[in-house]
Amino acid sequence: MAQKAPHKSRNGVVIVIAAMMLFSMFFGAGNLIIPPITGVESGENFLPAILGFISTGVLLPVLAVIAVAITGNDVQDLARRGGRIFGLVFPILAYLSIGAFYALPRTATVSFSSAATPIFGWHSTWAAAGFSAAFFIVAFLMSLNPNGLADKLGKYLTPALLLLLVLLIVLGIFTIDHQTGSAVDDYASHPAATGFVNGYLTMDSIAALAFGILVVSALRYKGLPTGPKLVRGVGLSAIVAGIFLAVIYLGLGYIGNFIPHGAEYSDGAALLAAAANQTMGMPGGIVFGLIVVLACLSTAVGLLGATSEFFNKLVPSVSYRAWLVIFCLISFAVSTTGLETVLAIAAPIVGFLYPPAITLILLTLIEPLIRRRLQWTFVFALTIASIWAALMTLESLNVGASVISPLIGWSPGHSQDLGWFVPTFVAAIVGVIVDLTGGAKKGVPLGGESVADAEVRTGAVSQSRADTL
Structure with a gap:
């Protein structure tokens, strides 16, 4: 019996919930700390810098x-x-960058800078190591069942963090002296x-390819x-999540842009804690710090689970729990x-990954417009993007x-790290x-697989994620 299509209003609710889920997947430690520093360093050039940042x-x-x-x-x-x-x-490399090489360690360091340092005054290396x-250890224990407690925390922590961020931005605009x-x-x-390239550091585009x-x-x-x-439902969810992200980035960047003596803060986490x-x-600062810690912990659990599942699939002889231990260490x-x-x-x-990532995304979107399977287009473009990025x-x-330098320095945009384009x-x-x-065939599904086929392939993992919506 054919499945009955849900009512339009239900579709809307599901899309909004999916947008919040996507926002929570994207919004991690880097999304907090990079926009304020962009605001500080861009000074009077804040608007073009933050727009460049929002692009990536x-x-x-x-x-x-x-x-x-x-x-x-x-x-x-x-x-x-x-x-x-x-x-x-x-x-x-994509999973390592959103995992143990970058995004995972960043969740701990941002938590320490946002909560432990401003609340307890801890600054030493030993304090950071103990934290x-x-x-x-907590992230490892939670990752043993990544679809349990972590998902429940994410449902409540994401709206709470979002509300606190909006409150911080609004209060900051009206109460903090402006000194750009x-x-x-x-x-x-x-x-x-520069904003465009620094937007790479959020790692959201790589994460989107991995978790989309x-x-x-x-x-x-x-x-x-x-x-x-x-496709429209996913697109709308992504757009709504993107609007939330853009508004928060603008606000956090603006706080960094006008907060007095912004250049004196060691990083974006310390700046936001001060704001x-x-x-x-002090009570508001403590609550803000604790929620940041819990949000980063929830993000860490998600990243640990995803990277461990990927490498367990790649190397089945090493168990999921063993990969968890490796990535935690x-x-x-x-x-x-x-x-x-x-x-x-x-x-x-990150600088190496983004040129081929951007190329892969754009070619995937362009291919349906040409209505041909672009076999050599992907091979040629991704090869050149990767080689150029490596150089x-x-x-x-x-x-x-x-x-x-003589080999690649001639390309337009080289001095801005855009010479690969x-x-x-x-x-x-x-x-x-x-x-x-070359006689490429029309009508071949992108990647040789339809969405329905992908559902069968990813059903086990996807069902558990869907149950959290």
Whole structure:
């Protein structure tokens, strides 16, 4: 018997709930700390800087979710479009970057800076190490059942954090003295491009490629029929979540832009903790810090579960629990180096991942418009984007810079870390020509798999996620 389509009003409720779920998946530690620092460093160039930041921190993740909805594929299947090597290396690096190499350690360091330091006055390395150890022990225990307590916490903590952030932003605008400083470094000469590149550090676009299929499956299990209605539902959920993110980013960035002596704060977490104390007093600052800790803990549980499931699937001989232990230990070790060090370690990895990630997202969205399966377009463009990104990363680390700089320095936007775009665009055009003249078949589903097929493949994990809506 055919499944009855849900009423439109029910569809609307499901989409709004899915949007909140997506917001909670996106909004983690980096979403708190990076916008205020962007506001501080951009000074009088705040507007172009924050708009550039929103381009990669909001618009690109929304497009990534829509791309996943159109294809019904997860990050592994999408990455295979770039060839066997890219299809293996990119997902591994993506999960490591949203896991133990960056996003996971950041949850502990932001929690320490937001709560332990302002509430208890702890600053020492030993205090940070002890806090991180306790944080990851709790995260490990919660990750043993990632769809239980963590999901319940997320349902209540996300709205509470959202309300507190809005309260902080509104109170900050009307109560804190406004002292905008001067733009520094690249924000003085290229604010929009610098904001664009710094938006990479939220890691939301990579996370969207990794987790977008869960939103697709959740809406499908809640009654939205496979096809255009499901794609529209996922798209609307992503847009609503993106609007929430954009408003919060603007507000947090604005606080950083006008808070007195903003450049004196060590990081965005310390700045927001100070702003909470100034606007809501010590009790408000304590509540804000505790909610940030719990929100980061919930995020850590989700990331631990996702990365451990991925690597357990990749290497079945190592159990899920063993991967949990491995990633907790690595995350603890990295987190003890401090927030600034975590960001410094992550920057080269993130800088390498984003050019091919952006290329993969845009090509996935463009392919339906051409109505052909773009086999060589993906291979050519993703290969060039990856090679160019690797060379840019090596140059930024001063590894072979004397040889690399003449090779890639000619490309437009090179000084703003956007030099990969023109070569990748040319490679994509060449690939399109080859695909259009090489007899590519029409009507082949993107990635060779429909949304319905993806539902069968991801059903076990997706059903448990859908039950949390």
